[in-house]
Amino acid sequence: MSGKLKLALVLFVFLYCIPCILSAYSHGLTLGTWGGTPDGGYMEPGTHGYFGGTFGLTRRIEAEVFSVVQTTPEPFSRFYGGAACTFSLVAPRELPFDEPVFYLNMHISLGYIQQISTSFSPAVFARFTPLVLAGPDYTLRERGGSFGIIYDFKQENFSVFWNFFLVDFY
């Protein structure tokens, strides 16, 4: 097992598995996409898969640990890892004692991402998700049309990125 893979595994255990056990709120696994502008963007042009996990910190705030992998045109040629903190704008994501939560929501996230495959390329981002359907109480949550800006510390520039969809399984 390569050193980078070991590091990713250790980070996943410390940043996701242990907090999930300690957190009183629900946790889930996430699948989705990541895209960005082709010219001067943070990532190389292509399609990217998004895999991660979320866990609740409070009624409205959740943490997210994720990895992004390039799928085309060169599959698995670049890996990225990151973490984000998300705030539910419209309603709480989860309430105690099985109280029902509002079905529709909006999210705003702040996060950090860096390339872990070929070069150290750290960046911070802010993301807005205008459409969030369902939540932990509904087994599944769909996040659609997310977009945001990302600041690349290496290239010292801002660029736009988006997640067409993110699906959370609880």
Place this chain on the structure above:
Amino acid sequence: MKRILKAFLVCILLCSAALPVSSQSPWIWGYSVSLDGFSSQTKLHPQEHLGFHLFIDPFGKEPFLPDISAGILLPTGVNSSGHIFYDVQIGLPVLSLDDHPFSGLLRRESTLIPGISAGVMFGGKLQGRPVISASLEPVSLYFGDRILRFLGIRITYCIKEQTTGWGLRIFDLSHFLF
């Protein structure tokens, strides 16, 4: 190229002619949104391609009954209309499974209908060198009024240059309207 187009037009006409006699499904027409990527061998733009298609499904989602879709694919964030091209496909479900491994992950009842499809891409950057394609859609979930497909694999072949390539359809959301 003209022969291929003629063949697809004939298929569309045949399916349209079958509409009045089709009573298996209340849903026949719809639109789909997809996200595609292609390998460097296809010589298409490396950026992800957003697809918008119209489809006709006159026979319902039973195995080996075809549907036809036609639409455009455009690379996201690319400020040039020269990279937009057309995509016409005939799809064929090969199985219909009510009990499938994904049912526990989903809120609504669904049927897994893995399928295959064949098609042609032309126009835009592919002007003068049309590409035929064959696709495998292993994860295709039918919810009655919509279909969700994930990770479809597409093999492409350029007739003029005799080169092969591949593509990946990350997702496809098809929604019936009529």
